[in-house]
Amino acid sequence: MSDAYHQLLSATIRHLTELRAQGVHYVPVSPVTLNALNGAAPTATHPAPQRTASLSSQPAPQKPALAPPPHPHAASLPPTPILVSETKPVRTKPGPVLEKSAAYAALRQRALACGRCTHLAASRKNVVLGAGNLNARLMFIGEAPGAHDDERGEPFADKPGQLLTKIIQTMGLTRDTVYITCIVKCRPDTPGEPDGSRKPTAAEIQTCLPFLQEQIDLIQPGVLVALGATATEGLLGKTAGITRLRGQWQSYRGIPLMPTYHPAYLLHNEVLSHKRLVWEDMLQVMTRLGMPVTEKQRGYFLKA
Numbered sequence: 001m002s003d004a005y006h007q008l009l010s011a012t013i014r015h016l017t018e019l020r021a022q023g024v025h026y027v028p029v030s031p032v033t034l035n036a037l038n039g040a041a042p043t044a045t046h047p048a049p050q051r052t053a054s055l056s057s058q059p060a061p062q063k064p065a066l067a068p069p070p071h072p073h074a075a076s077l078p079p080t081p082i083l084v085s086e087t088k089p090v091r092t093k094p095g096p097v098l099e100k101s102a103a104y105a106a107l108r109q110r111a112l113a114c115g116r117c118t119h120l121a122a123s124r125k126n127v128v129l130g131a132g133n134l135n136a137r138l139m140f141i142g143e144a145p146g147a148h149d150d151e152r153g154e155p156f157a158d159k160p161g162q163l164l165t166k167i168i169q170t171m172g173l174t175r176d177t178v179y180i181t182c183i184v185k186c187r188p189d190t191p192g193e194p195d196g197s198r199k200p201t202a203a204e205i206q207t208c209l210p211f212l213q214e215q216i217d218l219i220q221p222g223v224l225v226a227l228g229a230t231a232t233e234g235l236l237g238k239t240a241g242i243t244r245l246r247g248q249w250q251s252y253r254g255i256p257l258m259p260t261y262h263p264a265y266l267l268h269n270e271v272l273s274h275k276r277l278v279w280e281d282m283l284q285v286m287t288r289l290g291m292p293v294t295e296k297q298r299g300y301f302l303k304a
């Protein structure tokens with residue numbers, strides 16, 4: 001590769017390093033520029049200088065993958081952010097500055113030992129903190145763990161979870177590239193009905209909410225999706241009803257939030273028009289994240 005290329009590369013690294021020192025972790029790059037950069041990148045026989053690798057150990061995404069995460073205000077930026085630092089230091093509250101994975105591990109430890117809701121701590125089998133990619137750009141937030149989730153320690157491990165997986169896959173993603181959690185981390189108890197289920201109470205939601213807020217602050221997704229009325233009301237404090245709120249962009253902790261129906265609702269109401277409404281919400285999410293939407297995807301769940 002030419003000297004000019006290495007001079008340009010060095011200048012770019014200097015600039016990105018300065019930005020990182022100023023607290024900037026992502027910069028927008030247009031697809032045209034990204035393609036040009038990819039075309040100019042050194043080949044395997046001309047490896048990039050080590051300093052490039054120290055900025056990011058991940059390759060630039062070939063398509064708008066949901067990891068890595070965007071700048072906190074990515075929703076207002078052009079798509080295709082590139083990674084400047086994948087191990088962003090995170091200040092826990094209170095606590096030292098930690099790398100993201102270490103901060104998450106500390107959060108997980110606290111959640112697993114949590115007994116703030118004594119009745120839920122006594123009845124649960126597992127604390128279901130969440131699952132997925134810590135660098136996800138998309139976070140789904142459900143209501144509370146069900147019996148299967150409690151058993152396995154995973155959110156959305158049941159039939160509604162299978163439908164959520166299909167929705168994610170229809171968006172062109174996998175569960176590994178998003179983050180899934182619930183507004184309450186322990187299964188709401190049902191004394192005398194071991195297999196029963198109930199909504200979490202307002203008190204339980206308020207007690208557990210700090211865990212979710214910490215997860216959001218740590219992962220910093222570009223978009224939140226609230227699944228169902230309970231999650232939406234718990235986050236927004238609005239009681240307008242999911243039917244009125246779904247499809248309307250909201251904001252939570254400065255992040256765009258899309259309320260939509262819970263997958264369980266779709267299982268109980270297997271109507272094409274309801275599936276279409278959820279899908280239209282997901283199309284909005286994809287557009288907000290700068291993901292490509294094919295004509296085929298646009299046409300899903302429309303009447304034949």
Ligand code: SF4
Nearest residue numbers: 114116117185186208
């Ligand atoms: S629901 Fe949340 S706050 Fe309550 S015991 Fe479980 S982890 Fe703790």
